[in-house]
Amino acid sequence: MSPSLATRLGWRALLLPLLLGGAASAEPAHGLAMYGEPALPPGFDHLPYANPDAPKGGAVVSAELGSFSSLNPYILKGTVPWQLTFLTSESLLGRSLDEPFTLYGLLAESVEAAPDRSWVEFTLNPDARFSDGSPVTVEDVIWSFRTIGTEGHPRYLTFWRKVKSIEPVGERGVRIAFNAPDRELAMLAGLRPILKKAQWEGLDFASSDGFDTIPVTSGPYVVEAVDPGRSVTLRRDPDYWGADIPFRRGTMNLDEVRFEFFGDETAAFEAFKTGEVTIMRETNPARWATAYDFPLAREGGVVLSEIPHQRPTGMTGLVMNTRQPIFSDLRVREAMIQAFNFEFINDTMTGGEQPRITSYFANSPLGMTSGPAEGRVAEALAPYEASLPPDALEGYALPVAEGGERNRAGTRRALDSLMQAGWVVADDGVLRNAQGQPFAFEILLENGSSEVASIVDMYVEALGRLGMQVTVNSVDPAQYKQRTDGYDFDMTYFRRAVSLSPGNEQALYWGSAIADEPGGRNLMGVRSPAIDGLIERLLTVESTEDFVATAQALDRVLTAGRYVVPFYQWNAALIAHSASLRHPDRLPLMGDWPGWQPDVWWWEPRDPAN
Incomplete structure (x- = not known):
């Protein structure tokens, strides 16, 4: 859907499948929506953004920055290529990228939920198989939920803590009951990965070696070759069990998917220019406009595709770790934001092309509005008024520089x-507190991103004019993960994507309960009764108006908390790729999102004469 069409329809039309209230009676169905009914009917042929006639074959090679030390994405140990979760493993249901939050049958042929979502029941597809040919069983499902929920990565803990019971129903059914009023839990149950129980007998799941014990899964791709730290090659399983189910028809068309890892952006781009890499995402509009004039591109071998989306902006920038005393004071965090000369940096990096991120849910109806909180938003914030950050009720907006490098x-x-x-700035020009201690901190970066490093360099220069002593430390991916998992940093680069259907994942991003658990995603270390309460409210409201108002209230508290120095936003993905790699013209609501590339792409050799 193009931005102009989205504008004509209005955001309410885009959110309608998510926000329509009304509880349907419990009965088996082909899909499950957060609210209302799935947009696609029973017996649908294929996802609307997939091409059911796409040819099979060909390969794609993507450029990835950094390295990896494991191929098990379900545990905390090791660094894993993020794509493995989406290409090699499967869940009971699969997510449509054309609806804010609707799931359709994958390993499960049907799903049934209580009207109040206090339980959900899945019936396995009798044809579901793991890549070794063995059937996916109810026993595998129950073991996977329990093991991943108790021994797996911390991101799975929040869901498992809300499970009251899980039990078999007949030969192919599994029923899960919940101990908390949370409408999203039934949906999240459909998205838990399912592994083969027998593979892990006698093994320590949480400490398994990332290369010697590659999880056996049921997905369309299997790991074919690994060069540790440098590349991973996936092969399309010719015997994949689900190739013709509606959710998969027209997807997973490429025979080979390879991830090549590079130490920095320059090396990755050089590999793309020679054709060694066949697809890469560009994040800098200035480079997009000028750097893709090389022989292979001039010969027609490269296509530049701009893929719009209708998602919220999320938050990208430099996050401050409030666990550290130096950033525990909101007034200090406000100063850090004031010192960031966005207008100058944006002009330098992108030619002024990119708009600034103004809040976590900006670019959507879930984003906070300007001015004082009113109506339902004010009502949602009222119980927490005493603990709210300044400007959450009155209205907070990021500063705008007057232009120029100095930002006086x-x-x-x-x-x-x-x-x-x-x-205060002392006589020696150093910013110091009453005890004479200097304002000194470290910005931790991961090796490889020259764009982030350039932004940080300009920022550090501005901070120096305030008398701050700033050290920038770039480390390898393994050390970066170890330090961020243990919250051993003062400030670091931060990117958190959010969706049109915020729910339980918000507690992982900025909830108090797991703020200090190693490997968590609440990097800022925020502990806020208002944020915790608003997340809980998101999970229980039953009307369009209350859902939107609660999200807007949450956006206000997060933004006014001044935890991140925001960068610019990307409302379209910039993808450079081989002319032989094709995708359907019909784009999903979510745009370039997990489940779209390489999932619905195919290989069609170009005619050099054209």
């Missing part, structure tokens, strides 16, 4: 805020 007004505001927090 922003620097003055930053110094004023720092002074209120007890920091």
Whole structure:
């Protein structure tokens, strides 16, 4: 869907499948929507953004930055290519990228949920098989839920803690009951990965070696070759059990999917220019406009595709770790935002082409509005008024620099805020507190991203003018993961995508309960009764108006908390790829999102004469 069409339809039309209320009676169905009914009818032929006539064959090679140390994405140990979760493993249901939150049958041929979503029941497809040919059984499903929920990666813990019981129903059924009022749990149950129980007998699941014990899964691709730390090659399983079910028809068309890892962006781009890599995502509009004029592109061997989406912006920037005393004071965090000269940095990096991220749910109806909170939003915030950050009720907006490199007004505001927090510039030009301690901290980066490093360099120069002592430390991926998993950092690069259907994942991103659990995603370390309460409210409201108002209220509290120095947003993905790699013209609502590339792409050799 194009942006102009989205504008004509209005956001309410896009959200309608998600937000329509009304509880249907419990009966087996081909899919499950968060609210209302799935958009696709029983017996649908294929997902609307897939091409059921796409040819099979060919290969895609993508450029990835950094390295990896494991092929098991379900445990905390090791760094894993993120795509494995989506291409090699499967869940009971699969997500449609054309609806805010609707799932359709995958390993399960049908799903049934209580009207209040207090339980959900899945019936396995009798044809479901693991890649070794063995059937997917109810025993595998129950073992997977329990094991991943108790020994797996911390991101699975929140869901498992809300499971009251899980038990078999006949030969192919599994019923899961919940101990909390949470409408999203039935949906999340459909998205848990299913592994083969027999593979793990006698093995320590949480400590398994990432290369010697590759999980046996039921997905369309299997791991064919591994060069540890450098490349992973996946092969399309010719005997894949689900090739012709509606959710998969027209997808997973490429015979080979390979991930090549590079130490930095320059090396990755050079590999693309020579054809060694056949697809890569560009994040800088200035490079997009000027850097893709090389021989292979001029000969027609490269296509530049701009893929719009209708998702919220999420948050990208530099996150401050509030566990560290230096960033525990909101006034200090405000100063850090004031000192970031977005207008100058954006002009330098992108030619001023990219709009700034203004809040976590901006670019959507779930984003906070300007000015004071009113109506349902104010009602949602009222119980937490005493603990809210400044401006959450009155309205908070990011500062706008007057232009130029020096950002004098922003620097003055930053110094004023720092002074209120007890920091002043001493006679030696160093920012110090009352005890004479200097304002010193480290920005931790992962090797490879020259764009982020360039932004940080300009930012550090501005911070130096405030008298701050800033160290930038770039480390390899393994060390970066170890340090961020243990929250051993002051400030680091941060990217958190959010959807049109925020729910339980919000507790993983910024909830108090797991703020200190190793490997969590609440990097800022926020502990807020308002954020926790609003997340719970998101999971239980039953009307369109209350859902939107609660999301807007949450957006206000997160943004006014000043946890991240925001960068610019990407409302379209910039994908450069071989001219032989094709995708359907019909784009999904979510755009370039897991489940679209390489899933619905195919290989069709180009005619050099054209």
